[in-house]
Amino acid sequence: MEKKLIVANWKENKTASQTTEWFEKFGAALSISRSRSKLSINLEVVVCPSFILIPVLNSQLSTLNSPFRLGAQDVSKFEEGQYTGEVSAKMLRDFVSYVIVGHSERREHFGETDEDVNLKIEQCLKYDLTPIVCVSSLEQVSTVSDVIFAYEPLSAIGTGKPDTPENAQDFAQEIKTEVGQNVKVLYGGSVNAKNAKSFVSQPDISGVLVGEASLDAEEFGKIIKTL
Numbered sequence: 001m002e003k004k005l006i007v008a009n010w011k012e013n014k015t016a017s018q019t020t021e022w023f024e025k026f027g028a029a030l031s032i033s034r035s036r037s038k039l040s041i042n043l044e045v046v047v048c049p050s051f052i053l054i055p056v057l058n059s060q061l062s063t064l065n066s067p068f069r070l071g072a073q074d075v076s077k078f079e080e081g082q083y084t085g086e087v088s089a090k091m092l093r094d095f096v097s098y099v100i101v102g103h104s105e106r107r108e109h110f111g112e113t114d115e116d117v118n119l120k121i122e123q124c125l126k127y128d129l130t131p132i133v134c135v136s137s138l139e140q141v142s143t144v145s146d147v148i149f150a151y152e153p154l155s156a157i158g159t160g161k162p163d164t165p166e167n168a169q170d171f172a173q174e175i176k177t178e179v180g181q182n183v184k185v186l187y188g189g190s191v192n193a194k195n196a197k198s199f200v201s202q203p204d205i206s207g208v209l210v211g212e213a214s215l216d217a218e219e220f221g222k223i224i225k226t227l
């Protein structure tokens with residue numbers, strides 16, 4: 001059976017001490033400090049904090065015997081060199097397994113283009129990182145293999161108004177028709193503990209990308225427990 005992927009996108013939130021607090025509450029919510037029995041073995045959970053918090057969470061998660069992975073929220077489109085402020089795939093691969101690429105907030109606030117997104121995907125693949133490519137329309141879907149797509153309709157991000165599971169399923173099916181049946185498609189946009197299951201139970205949806213609701217360790221724990 002295919003593993004479902006639950007991805008937390010913390011965006012520009014949390015300090016180091018808030019991260020430690022989140023981690024403690026999250027562990028308590030899932031009783032994972034003692035055993036992994038409360039977690040389905042068919043789940044993989046990926047937490048994507050800001051760059052600076054990745055090592056903090058890395059040392060905490062490594063104390064657990066559980067299926068948690070780390071991801072970054074972005075990566076440089078350049079391999080290395082004179083690009084002040086950038087973080088490369090080569091640097092990230094020591095810490096994370098996944099990278100969110102082309103999130104609509106990056107496209108909107110930082111002018112990221114499809115060309116930038118493609119260069120970032122290339123960097124990820126070169127350094128064995130799995131890109132989670134966010135798309136809000138089929139035009140943004142490029143037919144690269146070894147990536148995961150996240151369908152995130154703009155009207156659903158941070159609004160409390162998720163798309164319907166049926167629409168998300170249709171979109172996922174269209175991506176698969178275009179790219180290949182083996183590609184994984186996630187749904188993102190106002191996912192919470194009440195609606196996560198309705199998306200994940202669609203035949204072509206392999207998981208969810210969770211923003212706001214992942215900031216609250218108890219709510220995020222609940223999402224995981226409902227799946």
Ligand code: PGA
Nearest residue numbers: 157158189190210211212
């Ligand atoms: P949201 O964000 O869950 O807060 O709507 C999702 C996302 O932007 O990835």
